[in-house]
Amino acid sequence: MGYDWDKISADLSQIADVEREKPLAEMTSFGIGGPARIVAQPVDRDEIEAVIEYLWRNEVPFFVIGRGTNLLVADEGFDGVVVGASYDLGEIREIEEGLWRWGAGISLWRAISRAAERGFGGIEPLAGIPGSVGGAVVMNASAYGVSFFDVVKTVELLVPQQGYVRLSSEELAPDYRGAKIPEGALIVAAEAQLVKKEPEKIRSEITDYLSRRAKTQPVNERSAGCVFKNPPGMHAGKLIDECGLKGYSVGGAQVSEVHANFIINRGGAKASDVVAIIRHIRQTVFKRFGVQLELEIKTLGFDEEI
Ligand SMILES: Cc1cc2nc3c(=O)[nH]c(=O)nc-3n(C[C@H](O)[C@H](O)[C@H](O)COP(=O)(O)OP(=O)(O)OC[C@H]3O[C@@H](n4cnc5c(N)ncnc54)[C@H](O)[C@@H]3O)c2cc1C
CATH class of the missing domain: 3.30.465.10 (Uridine Diphospho-n-acetylenolpyruvylglucosamine Reductase; domain 3)
Incomplete structure (x- = not known):
């Protein structure tokens, strides 16, 4: 479905602060990800309500982002509106x-x-x-x-x-x-x-x-926290470590040497690098232990399932 982003942007800017084509890398702890068509930053209850109602009524795809610390955004970005939820409403x-x-x-x-x-x-x-x-x-x-x-x-x-x-x-x-x-x-x-x-x-x-x-944990590196959920009774990080994958890298992304369930952006990593590592980890862990690892991080803007 094609959207008239000029009109949507003009409409939303009557309600809240908006930015066009803002790179989402700037809004995530991973520092990875292409632009959103529009980022809207409502700051009070009236603005929040008006933005959400507008997007819902006009069937515009949207995604609410907090501090972006559990999020992997596609290199192509997100063909929709990202609603920033960094407001505190003074509360x-x-x-x-x-x-x-x-x-x-x-x-x-x-x-x-x-x-x-x-x-x-x-x-x-x-x-x-x-x-x-x-x-x-x-x-x-x-x-x-x-x-x-x-x-x-x-x-x-x-x-x-x-x-x-x-x-x-x-x-x-x-x-x-x-x-x-x-x-x-x-x-x-x-x-x-x-x-x-x-x-x-x-x-x-x-x-x-x-x-x-x-x-x-690699607290001083850019990451999105643990990539996979722990399977019942097991630790994903331990399974990955036991497969010898600490340090495994693709492009600018690498399995942390400190904690194997973290993927870090060593600089210039693309989402496609992270996805390649995720797929490699999953295959390797499945082959060795017969365990399917499930993603813990949220993903945005990908056409296919990761
Ligand atoms: C170094 C590091 C260590 C971490 N350690 C831990 C840990 O020990 N335990 C743990 O559980 N997690 C950990 N995390 C992951 C992450 O910090 C948590 O999941 C955190 O709760 C995500 O909050 P956020 O505001 O960044 O959410 P985001 O990443 O912005 O979003 C996560 C999800 O929440 C939704 N969301 C966010 N805010 C709103 C809102 N206001 N309304 C509706 N939906 C919303 C988003 O749409 C998305 O689906 C770690 C991450 C890093 C980088």
Whole structure:
């Protein structure tokens, strides 16, 4: 289907800030990916609602991006509108004792640190995850045995044709790396129940988890985190390592020497390089262990399944 991008851009620019042909490499931690036809950056509730309603009503393909830390974008880019969800709507507040409301665009780091200052914790292992609150809801981000939905009680979403909706964590039925998010919905905020703890203890636990992460993950390289989900009872990274694939590279992309479930962009990597590595890993692991690895990262703009 052909779209009149000039018209869509003109219409959307009446509502929010828009950019044409913005390289998505600039919006992802991988630093990889071609342009989106349009990137729209709504900043308040009215803008967010108007942008989503417009895209839905006109059947324009769109994708909501948080901090882009779990995302591989095709070299050709995305033939649609990327809606930036980096807004925080000014929301980072304690509603009542230990119950925090976090705007979707706030980084997990900021959300956790602010609560820690006030003596509330419970998800310290997640402090080093570089994504947003919205991304952590969609992915049910987790680390060291603790998941975001261990503390999230309610999520506010903007659902096309329904408007603002509040769903409980039970309704969202989170599982390993996902939750039942209604189609086309945008996460607006999450409310989380934290527990009272000594700020000093929270800070030292966070420091400890960050140093564990720094020792076991390529935190200073460009990546999108773990590429594959862990198969039940196994670690994808261990399977890949046991196939001798650490350091395996195609073009500018390489299987990390530090953690085999990370692919890093050593500079100038193309999405096609990453895809070639993904396919090679899958084939090799399947041949050796009979295990099909499933992608954890989200992909955008690819014509064929990876
Ligand atoms: C170095 C490194 C370490 C990492 N370690 C971990 C880890 O320990 N555990 C872990 O779980 N993950 C980890 N990750 C992956 C990633 O940070 C998390 O998945 C994070 O929750 C993604 O958040 P994001 O804002 O970057 O989402 P994005 O990558 O922008 O998007 C991810 C998905 O969420 C959707 N989304 C994002 N925001 C919204 C919104 N507001 N409304 C609707 N949909 C939205 C997107 O459409 C997409 O489907 C790591 C990544 C890196 C680079």
